[in-house]
Amino acid sequence: MLTFAVSRLLRAGLTILFVMTFAFVVLRLSGDPALLIMSVDAPPEAIAAFRKAWGLERPLWEQYLAYVGHATTGDFGKSMRDGRPAIELVMERVPATLAITLPALALKIGIGIPAGIYAALHRNTFADRLTMAVSVAGFTMPSFVLALVLVLIFAVTLGWLPASGADSPIHAILPIVTLGTAGAAIMARFTRSAMLEVLGQPYIRAASAKGVTWPRVVARHALPNAAIPTVTIIGFMIGSLVAGAVVVETVFAWPGVGRLLVSAVANRDLSVVQAILMVIAAWMVSANLAVDLAYGWLDPRVRGASAGGH
Amino acid sequence: MTALLKAVDLCRDYRVHTGRGLFAAKAILRAVDGVSFEIEAGRTLGLVGESGCGKSTTGKLALGLIAPTSGSVRYRGVAMPPTGSPPWRELRRKMQMVYQDPLGALDRRLPVGVQIMEPLVIHGTLLPNEHRERAAAVMEAVGLLPHQFDRYPHELSGGQRQRVVLARALMTEPNLLVCDEPISALDVSIQAQVVNLLLDLQDRLGIAYLFISHDLRVVRQVSHDVAVMYLGRIVEQGEAESLFAEPAHPYTRALVSAIPVTGGGSRRERLLLQGDPPSPVDVPTGCAFHPRCPFEVAQCRSERPKLEPLPGGHPGGRRVACHRVGEPAFRVAA
């Protein structure tokens, strides 16, 4: 178990380094930030001064090493726009994003999993087909369309909820519902297929043959096994808690990380984009790590892998 | 006379992980360990043993589908060319493989006739207009009807699918077929059909078989000679009828006595083994069979027995790897 954890940690570190390098290379290849920020007709001396101030005149590999070196200490440089530390700018937006994505996650799990289990247990009945039809509608609709539909109904027509902004907790409701709907639909579908797969396993029939009552077969024999693949999708959803709300935040003018990313990209604010990518990468890698550890906890075959020969 | 296929001292190692992750311990699994055999033209060598004994790996080594870690395979006295090389491809026409699961070996989206002609397309031996003719002839030889040429695999029964697989293997007129559990997936009544077909084909076309199976009854039915494998090694080898009538190695004796009989009454020797076969990663010292052997002595634990002719001049060129097989008391002890 210890070597398992250590190897996973190492892999996580490598992933982050890879993301860092990738972000650096792609951002430098896509254009000269000095020209973009200063505008093309700025005097050459001003551009040179800007380049010097941000270290852009040095060779690329030197910039890269400096960037990686600083990044390991948590320093992603200063925003090229307002001069504040980039990481600070990002971190102060994280709570706002979590304020809508965390309740949305609760919605996805709280609605998606029970719906999926219900559909699987009532396979091919009207209830199953209805659940799955709703689910297909839920995850095929792009989130900005759903957002606009919700705004149209609840803000414009009924006037119950605000259409955008972040002034009160009420403002969070529509973004949360928008995010939660698609996720719950995916969750329901995934849970249903995981559950059906498990219900078809010989050990389920063997448990029934043993005399175990059906509710107990479902609760004690089927669910723990169906939980194993379901954790993957939950991990994926947790991984996207920080980065998954870009569109919704933009539509609802919610001041989260997503909106910061959109404006930083538009402004060519390299340090901020890099800092956001790093925060997202670190978050996703941690979520993956958590999933792996959860696997070990849920699935004894992963835990005691040394017993298996092949 | 040189044998059609001669394998000398074949070994094949696999590196296996004994754990998970980047730093998991690795170990060497010796799937096949010093296996030698000969197959003469038109004859059948049966290869028996339990799961994990290395019999399927031996089959793949014989065809050169995988390269041996050490040892050699010679076809008509010529060394097996490196796997994948043009001369090896050329040789593949003469040696074909038939697998256990006919549905898995066939492409579900193609009519079986097209699949039967495939080897000719690959090897490009005949003119394209002759392919269909040859396919029709081979289909008839394996008992398929002409109208089944356009059928898809799922439209045929298990026995018919295995005939398709056989027909495909026969298209290039091979001298040797390696059959890996060719009838295990079939129902009893269909097994007999395929066994008879294999024997008829051998009679008519003079094909040699390396017949790999865990079913001793069927192996006895089709084989001239039999080799019994345990944990990667041949422990007993000899002419089929005499080997099944008078098995000498304790493992063979246990295998033969484990075959349930329908006759009733005339019960043969009963030799019930304890425990499971050990993991091939961790082969016991000395004779690999000693932890399960009822006749095991100190020598068995320390010294690996060689495959040697049975003392006292046994018929059928019997060779056995057992320290105690020569002792007079040993035969009675069971």
Add this chain to the structure above:
Amino acid sequence: MAAPLLVLRNLTVDFHNGERLSRAVDIAEFEIGAGEAVGVVGESGSGKSVTWLAALGLLPTRASVGGSVRIDGQELVGAPAATLERLRGKRIAMIFQDPSSCLNPVHRIGWQLSEALGLHRGLESAAAQAEALRLLDQVGIADARRRLSDYPHQLSGGLNQRVMIAMALAGQPDLLVADEPTTALDATIQAQILVLLRTIRRDTGMALVLISHDLGVVAENVDRVAVMYAGRLVEEAMGADLFGAARHPYTQGLLAALPALTGPRQRLTAIPGTVPDPWSVSSGCRFAPRCPVAEPRCAQQPPPSRRIGLLHRAACHLAVEAGRSVWAMPQAAE
């Protein structure tokens, strides 16, 4: 025979697939006495497993079961779920083909055994633990205490089947239905499990239904044998009568299709054709299309179940004489 333990009457199982309906099982009458060991033999699709899953109410909802199955007079077909749940494992236990996938991978062996003990005997914690140890000991598992905290993937197939048997014994059932219990196991392990089943039957006096495609496995381990073909019982007799003097052409064909283990090798008698499509409807004998002595009436009228001797019945229009095989007749083409 005293009052039988279990009686099947006019048992039918139909599977629905859209508009189509297939009759998987159609058994007029079958009885099992207390403590009796009965073998059920048949190929895939014969309904040999479905019969018993139907009796225990373990089939999916798209199967409809008709007729009657009574254990000590209590009706099982159409019984409420609660009644069946109380019966399963307690009066009738069942074990299956692939033991390693029949045990729940996320629960320890001890947990799974204790669950059965809690259900059927009301044993909790320490008492359940002690009884679980005793059961593992009874099924010949060494080092039982350590095995209790193992997971199924840490055990071999043979050990897992022993665990399944221990779990079946937990409810002290009157009848154990063993559905191909050794098919997934190696020959030497199969022999161990069959010996274990015999020992347990001797010690507990429970009745056994041994379902197998392997005539040999059945022959050695039961008193009476029933042969099924395409959902119907074709022949039923005491073991020696069936294997020595089979009267139904299908039974005779199955026996003739089995390669001999001793004596000179002879060409196998292969039953031509294949098992009928389960969706096909036939009013007559289901075996008629493959039968070498079929007459016109065989295809039209269902064959009567004729009593041939004490406990020997065969469902065939023809009165095949004892000691005469329809497959040895000249018209028995392949």
